[in-house]
Amino acid sequence: MSLTRRSFFRYCTLSAAVLGLDALKLRLLDEALANPAAPSVIWLNGSSCTGCSVSFLNRISDVPGQPTDVVDVVGNAINLVFHPTIMSAAGETAISALKQAYNKGGYVLVLEGAVPTAFDGHACVVWKYAGQDVTYQQAVQELTARALVTICVGTCASFGGIPASGSNPTGAMGVHQFTGRPTINISGCPANPDWVVWAVVQLLLGNPIPLDADGRPVALYSTNYDGSPDVPVIHNKCPRNPNFTGTPLALNFGEDGHCLQNLGCRGPFTKARCKAAWNGIGGVYPPGAHPGHWCVGVNAPCQGCVEKTFPGADPFHEPYTL
Numbered sequence: 001m002s003l004t005r006r007s008f009f010r011y012c013t014l015s016a017a018v019l020g021l022d023a024l025k026l027r028l029l030d031e032a033l034a035n036p037a038a039p040s041v042i043w044l045n046g047s048s049c050t051g052c053s054v055s056f057l058n059r060i061s062d063v064p065g066q067p068t069d070v071v072d073v074v075g076n077a078i079n080l081v082f083h084p085t086i087m088s089a090a091g092e093t094a095i096s097a098l099k100q101a102y103n104k105g106g107y108v109l110v111l112e113g114a115v116p117t118a119f120d121g122h123a124c125v126v127w128k129y130a131g132q133d134v135t136y137q138q139a140v141q142e143l144t145a146r147a148l149v150t151i152c153v154g155t156c157a158s159f160g161g162i163p164a165s166g167s168n169p170t171g172a173m174g175v176h177q178f179t180g181r182p183t184i185n186i187s188g189c190p191a192n193p194d195w196v197v198w199a200v201v202q203l204l205l206g207n208p209i210p211l212d213a214d215g216r217p218v219a220l221y222s223t224n225y226d227g228s229p230d231v232p233v234i235h236n237k238c239p240r241n242p243n244f245t246g247t248p249l250a251l252n253f254g255e256d257g258h259c260l261q262n263l264g265c266r267g268p269f270t271k272a273r274c275k276a277a278w279n280g281i282g283g284v285y286p287p288g289a290h291p292g293h294w295c296v297g298v299n300a301p302c303q304g305c306v307e308k309t310f311p312g313a314d315p316f317h318e319p320y321t322l
């Protein structure tokens with residue numbers, strides 16, 4: 001492990017604009033990171049593809065001048081006691097560390113993945129302890145009860161997402177729907193890694209996180225980067241329709257500059273700031289990067305992956321109506 005709390009702090013400093021950190025907040029964050037009594041973090045995966053974890057890994061590793069290894073970041077910057085994908089401990093040793101944090105209470109619980117409720121939860125078994133299978137359903141029910149706060153990373157944990165779609169027989173659903181307890185939903189398929197870091201930073205700073213009706217931080221999903229509260233749907237900031245003057249509609253994929261509405265774009269009702277968020281920290285491109293690292297920027301329609309309605313029953317690439 002080569003990175004430290006210092007490196008995490010440096011990452012936050014470089015990302016200050018997108019993380020909403022001014023000089024005072026950075027100083028407070030510096031103090032919070034130095035606090036050995038900062039809460040532990042438990043990260044648990046349920047019905048998911050682990051894409052949110054992978055996105056988080058990739059995001060931090062591809063920008064020059066920033067931390068290169070998220071394992072180091074989460075292992076050293078925060079007290080991560082459990083993450084099934086990246087922790088080195090295994091078996092009952094790993095579960096014992098988790099149980100210690102659970103008994104103490106007051107941890108930050110990060111959940112990635114929907115909760116399967118059919119088959120008594122046995123579509124997703126997260127570990128075996130003392131000879132007994134423990135389902136994700138049981139783990140979520142118990143761990144959310146003693147958490148300081150629960151962060152749902154990705155649309156699966158937030159709303160059910162792909163595991164809850166179609167005729168999946170597992171009865172998958174989002175964490176809030178399953179437990180009835182409050183959650184901070186960082187939706188997205190995958191969740192934007194900067195937004196996940198943003199939520200962790202706000203918690204470390206002890207800042208309140210106002211949420212919209214779907215449990216998503218207003219600051220990320222319902223305001224623009226300049227703080228103005230106008231309607232931040234993808235469509236309103238789309239470079240393919242800069243003045244809403246009737247950009248020609250694309251008939252096929254690969255037509256640069258043409259509107260993708262006829263190819264299934266859900267931008268007109270999707271609330272997120274993806275154009276800036278996926279293009280590099282704060283919307284600033286790393287040197288040499290392709291200036292369009294977001295769905296519409298690379299000629300793909302927005303699929304509305306941050307919304308409760310994702311993925312829905314309609315084919316992705318046909319015109320979409322609410």
Ligand code: SF4
Binds near residue numbers: 261266
């Ligand atoms: S490509 Fe999508 S977001 Fe952009 S103008 Fe067309 S419908 Fe709106």
Ligand code: SF4
Binds near residue numbers: 270272274294302
């Ligand atoms: S542009 Fe649409 S589909 Fe792409 S990440 Fe943003 S909300 Fe999801």
